[in-house]
Amino acid sequence: MNERELNTLIEEFSPNRMDELLTLIERYSPGHREEVAGWTSLFIDDLEEAFGRPLPSFYREFAGAMGKKGGRLLSDVKNYNTYSDVREYYAPPYNGESLPPRRFLYILGDTTEPDPVNYYLDLEAPSEDGDAQVVRIPYGKDAWKTVSGASFISFREMLYLWAMDKFLLSTFPHQANYSQDRSAPLLTPDAFAQTLEKLGFSRLPYPQHSMLFERADAALELYRPPDGQILFTLRVGFRSLKGLKQLQSIIEDNTSMERFTWPGQKREE
Known part of the structure; x- marks a missing residue:
């Protein structure tokens, strides 16, 4: 052989x-x-x-x-x-x-x-x-x-992130994106993952570098680039505006992350 x-x-x-x-x-x-x-x-x-x-x-x-x-x-x-x-x-x-x-x-x-x-x-x-x-x-x-x-x-990780974007996150009517403010103290992905789990999110077994989370009314994608120049970015999606605003309050009150919008994306206020 x-x-x-x-x-x-x-x-x-x-x-x-x-x-x-x-x-x-x-x-x-x-x-x-x-x-x-x-x-x-x-x-x-x-x-x-x-x-x-x-x-x-x-x-x-x-x-x-x-x-x-x-x-x-x-x-x-x-x-x-x-x-x-x-x-x-x-x-x-x-x-x-x-x-x-x-x-x-x-x-x-x-x-x-x-x-x-x-x-x-x-x-x-x-x-x-x-x-x-x-x-x-x-x-x-x-x-x-x-x-x-x-x-x-x-x-493999790229395909998983694309799958989450296309088949789950895109179905939620209320979305927001966040990135780290490099001039402020940085929150580690593992520490943020622990916060999400306390809020009822379940982390998918894969991927391990970037992370994907689900909840009955929401989903979240934590993307980490390989070079580590930006610690991580978030994309979150919720069924209800109330749910999104609750998570936004937690993020904005307890982290140095900043909101941003992609070109053509509507910003939730």
Whole structure:
């Protein structure tokens, strides 16, 4: 048995982390599994051969679960199809002069025009088991050299945060965002998590770097960038304005966090 055959056997009998994510999404959005489709190991092996180095195990799981069709979870990105997009990206004639080196594995295409900033795994920055940090790289020769830091600690964590945004937080009519004031004493994520648990929020088992919380009437996303330049930001959503204002009072009376709004987002007063 060669190494590829062994890896294929391990994949078939190992717990699938993408299945855990799809189970979570299905809880928020029943029927989502019918929207996604993946490739078999044979097609994923073809990509690995074209890429020229082993693919991270979590990327292989992603490709096998939704590398063909990502449903609503991936509706805001493009050109992520493992075989028709990613493999073709690396298949001859590979234009090495204008593409990032094989340190970076292209995973998703940005839809921003005219200057898209695509998603890559930095294989020299492994994070969790069989995963790597996600970086954004624009088109252009040597553009990868301008990347200042990773956007997510791992591909898996990024997908979980996107799932919370798209399938749960977006359903709440009352929302707010907070970030740390770097000039003031900083509250640690673990200390804030303890406060949330006292308020009846339950923390999801994954992710571990960033954090996700649920309550019957609310949800909260605590995002921590890999580089640690900003300790964390919050996105909160509530069914009722009263519930949101109660949490806002706790945050604003007991922490140095400041509210902010994304472009186009309505601010709750």
